[in-house]
Amino acid sequence: MSASPPLTREVDVPSGAPARIRTPSVGDPRLARLSLNQRTTAEWSLREALDGAVAAGLPAIGLWREPVQEVGLGTAVELVRDSGLRVSSLCRGGFFTAEDEDQRRRAHDENLRALDEAAALGAPTLVLVPGGLPAGSRDLVGARTRAAEAVARLAPEARARGVVLGIEPMNPLYAADRGVVSTLAQALRIARDFSADEVGVVVDTFHLWWEPEVLQTIRSAGDRIVSYQVCDWITPLPADTLLARGMMGDGHVDFAAFTAAVADAGYRGDVEVEIFHAEVWAAPGADTVATLARRYVELVEPWLGT
Amino acid sequence: MSASPPLTREVDVPSGAPARIRTPSVGDPRLARLSLNQRTTAEWSLREALDGAVAAGLPAIGLWREPVQEVGLGTAVELVRDSGLRVSSLCRGGFFTAEDEDQRRRAHDENLRALDEAAALGAPTLVLVPGGLPAGSRDLVGARTRAAEAVARLAPEARARGVVLGIEPMNPLYAADRGVVSTLAQALRIARDFSADEVGVVVDTFHLWWEPEVLQTIRSAGDRIVSYQVCDWITPLPADTLLARGMMGDGHVDFAAFTAAVADAGYRGDVEVEIFHAEVWAAPGADTVATLARRYVELVEPWLGT
Numbered sequence: 250m251s252a253s254p255p256l257t258r259e260v261d262v263p264s265g266a267p268a269r270i271r272t273p274s275v276g277d278p279r280l281a282r283l284s285l286n287q288r289t290t291a292e293w294s295l296r297e298a299l300d301g302a303v304a305a306g307l308p309a310i311g312l313w314r315e316p317v318q319e320v321g322l323g324t325a326v327e328l329v330r331d332s333g334l335r336v337s338s339l340c341r342g343g344f345f346t347a348e349d350e351d352q353r354r355r356a357h358d359e360n361l362r363a364l365d366e367a368a369a370l371g372a373p374t375l376v377l378v379p380g381g382l383p384a385g386s387r388d389l390v391g392a393r394t395r396a397a398e399a400v401a402r403l404a405p406e407a408r409a410r411g412v413v414l415g416i417e418p419m420n421p422l423y424a425a426d427r428g429v430v431s432t433l434a435q436a437l438r439i440a441r442d443f444s445a446d447e448v449g450v451v452v453d454t455f456h457l458w459w460e461p462e463v464l465q466t467i468r469s470a471g472d473r474i475v476s477y478q479v480c481d482w483i484t485p486l487p488a489d490t491l492l493a494r495g496m497m498g499d500g501h502v503d504f505a506a507f508t509a510a511v512a513d514a515g516y517r518g519d520v521e522v523e524i525f526h527a528e529v530w531a532a533p534g535a536d537t538v539a540t541l542a543r544r545y546v547e548l549v550e551p552w553l554g555t
Numbered sequence: 556m557s558a559s560p561p562l563t564r565e566v567d568v569p570s571g572a573p574a575r576i577r578t579p580s581v582g583d584p585r586l587a588r589l590s591l592n593q594r595t596t597a598e599w600s601l602r603e604a605l606d607g608a609v610a611a612g613l614p615a616i617g618l619w620r621e622p623v624q625e626v627g628l629g630t631a632v633e634l635v636r637d638s639g640l641r642v643s644s645l646c647r648g649g650f651f652t653a654e655d656e657d658q659r660r661r662a663h664d665e666n667l668r669a670l671d672e673a674a675a676l677g678a679p680t681l682v683l684v685p686g687g688l689p690a691g692s693r694d695l696v697g698a699r700t701r702a703a704e705a706v707a708r709l710a711p712e713a714r715a716r717g718v719v720l721g722i723e724p725m726n727p728l729y730a731a732d733r734g735v736v737s738t739l740a741q742a743l744r745i746a747r748d749f750s751a752d753e754v755g756v757v758v759d760t761f762h763l764w765w766e767p768e769v770l771q772t773i774r775s776a777g778d779r780i781v782s783y784q785v786c787d788w789i790t791p792l793p794a795d796t797l798l799a800r801g802m803m804g805d806g807h808v809d810f811a812a813f814t815a816a817v818a819d820a821g822y823r824g825d826v827e828v829e830i831f832h833a834e835v836w837a838a839p840g841a842d843t844v845a846t847l848a849r850r851y852v853e854l855v856e857p858w859l860g861t
Contacts, residue, residue: 387808390770421726422728458730460737486796501688503694
């Protein structure tokens with residue numbers, strides 16, 4: 250019924266709809282800041298993810314500790330170097346809200362290992378997921394205090410390694426079981442007790458799209474923004490809320506407004522696409538990467554500024 | 556294996572666990588501010604809900620428009636009067652975020668009818684659920700602006716009827732599809748453009764338990780709090796997120812801290828138990844009311860102050 254033929258035979262993941270634009274080619278300058286967060290192609294090994302990103306013309310990758318550890322840190326460092334990709338961040342440290350002091354000490358030690366890995370991999374930022382309420386606890390105020398204290402203990406260690414801690418405020422959906430830092434404003438209050446080369450914040454559209462005044466708060470964050478991660482808030486929310494992060498354009502997020510605010514704040518780093526979605530994970534990785542590259546150049550990149 | 560016999564043979568809804576305390580009897584002074592929100596016993600008609608509340612010794616009920624309209628407003632007014640119960644609030648007006656002006660005018664007219672009903676029923680407050688993003692829209696800032704404008708248009712109408720508008724900030728879980736006002740702080744910013752006898756806020760533990768600094772914000776709200784609604788945030792979140800509101804004590808909410816803050820703010824009104832949960836709805840209404848009365852006197856009432 251269409252008056253003009255489709256531009257491409259490709260279809261988007263996971264919607265199955267025809268692609269609205271051509272997939273950008275390797276060398277396309279619009280890809281210059283696009284990073285594949287490894288979890289978006291969760292079925293891929295580290296080597297496959299590096300190869301897939303390179304094949305699609307992406308210049309950067311956001312790594313996760315588990316697939317790095319699968320091959321061993323030394324091998325991972327070599328694979329990354331051979332790929333020529335930048336590492337935009339390492340996910341993830343944190344999980345430091347335990348009430349038990351021994352558990353918190355163990356979490357701190359684990360975070361030191363994560364910082365060592367980030368430094369070895371050349372990741373400028375270690376993303377910190379604070380953790381939820383300890384089992385059986387209802388003391389959210391206490392958990393938040395312990396999260397801030399844990400950041401304070403890690404900050405000099407991060408600085409010593411040349412890695413910036415990136416506090417990731419998480420959608421309140423996860424406040425009980427994953428992340429007790431719930432707004433960008435709250436994350437910034439914690440970060441500003443430290444210098445910007447020690448502690449910053451992660452701006453993730455899924456987590457923050459609903460926050461009142463968030464565009465102003467982003468603009469005020471300045472050099473505290475150490476990572477910009479994009480994916481969409483989709484409804485109805487999938488039954489497994491950990492797999493609710495959708496492909497950009499499939500949901501309710503205003504990527505133009507968010508991205509322009511991040512650019513106004515002065516952020517010039519990579520933009521990670523981080524999607525957790527059962528159907529995305531079930532798709533061939535190359536199709537997922539092609540879709541996210543299209544959606545990125547359509548919905549995000551035009552607003553990134555210079 | 557227990558050293559002492561259980562206090563009661565009753566079991567809680569929906570956990571099936573033995574009741575921890577005896578069910579308070581009719582006339583128990585601890586029930587003096589407990590209100591049954593009608594949706595908690597969704598299977599009950601208006602008459603059944605009134606009878607059930609009276610039988611359990613509750614002095615108040617929170618009404619919903621749909622079951623009121625089922626019997627007709629005049630009959631509902633008579634039934635409520637005959638029951639001797641206070642009406643703690645009427646749910647719900649709002650849904651005024653449409654982009655289309657005609658739709659917004661229709662929403663306004665519908666809200667006038669809701670205000671008339673609230674006045675006729677003796678409800679001091681009409682609870683306002685703002686509504687989500689219009690279909691296909693990603694303009695959350697615009698939707699929030701329209702919500703505030705709609706409140707401004709309704710405020711003099713509410714005052715003329717002796718009903719206070721209660722803006723209900725909703726968990727960000729619902730920001731896209733139900734309520735674009737997401738924090739108590741945001742609701743208070745809207746309310747404070749009006750006098751306290753025109754526009755107030757609803758404090759609902761499910762919606763607000765995660766909000767940073769919420770206890771301080773509650774204390775600062777003073778006479779703006781026109782309704783206090785309790786239920787719990789449970790994990791894992793049920794697949795249907797509209798049915799995720801759990802029985803107090805089954806989840807992560809710190810009712811002592813919340814209730815003490817509401818009391819410190821000076822709130823002396825009724826406390827509505829509003830639960831949306833498939834298994835609660837499937838249970839016999841009387842068992843649900845007995846459970847919520849026990850949980851209320853255990854977890855909420857001790858912190859209400861005088």
